[in-house]
Amino acid sequence: AQSVTQPDIHITVSEGASLELRCNYSYGATPYLFWYVQSPGQGLQLLLKYFSGDTLVQGIKGFEAEFKRSQSSFNLRKPSVHWSDAAEYFCAVAPDNYGQNFVFGPGTRLSVLP
Amino acid sequence: NAGVTQTPKFQVLKTGQSMTLQCAQDMNHEYMSWYRQDPGMGLRLIHYSVGAGITDQGEVPNGYNVSRSTTEDFPLRLLSAAPSQTSVYFCASSSRTTREETQYFGPGTRLLVL
Numbered sequence: 001a002q003s004v005t006q007p008d009i010h011i012t013v014s015e016g017a018s019l020e021l022r023c024n025y026s027y028g029a030t031p032y033l034f035w036y037v038q039s040p041g042q043g044l045q046l047l048l049k050y051f052s053g054d055t056l057v058q059g060i061k062g063f064e065a066e067f068k069r070s071q072s073s074f075n076l077r078k079p080s081v082h083w084s085d086a087a088e089y090f091c092a093v094a095p096d097n098y099g100q101n102f103v104f105g106p107g108t109r110l111s112v113l114p
Numbered sequence: 115n116a117g118v119t120q121t122p123k124f125q126v127l128k129t130g131q132s133m134t135l136q137c138a139q140d141m142n143h144e145y146m147s148w149y150r151q152d153p154g155m156g157l158r159l160i161h162y163s164v165g166a167g168i169t170d171q172g173e174v175p176n177g178y179n180v181s182r183s184t185t186e187d188f189p190l191r192l193l194s195a196a197p198s199q200t201s202v203y204f205c206a207s208s209s210r211t212t213r214e215e216t217q218y219f220g221p222g223t224r225l226l227v228l
Contacts, residue, residue, distance in 0.1 A: 004156070009154070032214070036219075041221075041222075042221060042222075043118070043204060043219035043220050043221045043222055044157075044204065044206075044219040045219075046216050046217070049216070051214060090156055090157065092157075100145045100147065100162070100208055100211050100212075100215065100217060101147070101159050101162060101172060102157075102159070102217065104149075104156035104157040104158070105156050106154050106155055106156045107154075107156050
């Protein structure tokens with residue numbers, strides 16, 4: 001069965017610092033991978049997605065993610081964090097048997113210090 | 115477009131009570147789903163639908179019923195609420211069932227069962 005792990009439950013960074021959120025997946029075939037962000041009290045918003053091709057994908061709000069098949073990872077990065085980036089971040093994989101039934105990771109909560 | 119809407123935003127129930135969580139989308143999306151979000155567990159799929167009249171179970175369907183009589187609406191019913199159903203519930207939709215399609219999430223319903 002597919003699974004997604006996000007090793008960091010909570011990360012705190014200072015505003016302006018760089019950020020990397022980790023995501024590892026367990027999947028037998030070519031994964032379709034997503035990062036979503038959930039601001040406090042809000043629904044989930046898609047940041048970026050990877051299907052194939054270039055392993056470095058760009059998303060909204062200055063985020064990017066790199067797919068590394070050898071490490072089964074899809075880490076999310078941002079070079080300079082803004083206070084408004086404080087939120088919960090979810091990595092998800094779309095299985096190929098039923099593409100929209102996503103499997104989500106447990107989430108990483110990001111706090112930003114002024 | 116209003117996107118995906120959910121009502122109510124917050125609900126308190128007593129054990130054994132029943133209620134329906136409403137979800138509607140105005141994007142003519144084929145696929146709709148319900149997830150529950152619990153701390154440390156990410157989002158887990160409850161039920162999903164690939165079109166009017168068609169529903170199926172996800173990962174955690176016990177205690178929940180759904181129906182899809184129209185394309186727009188996908189209500190989630192709790193027949194006899196239990197404290198274990200205390201959670202935040204998200205509805206999502208997408209235009210097709212293939213993995214490439216973006217899922218759009220509603221703002222969530224926070225449910226407390228006493």
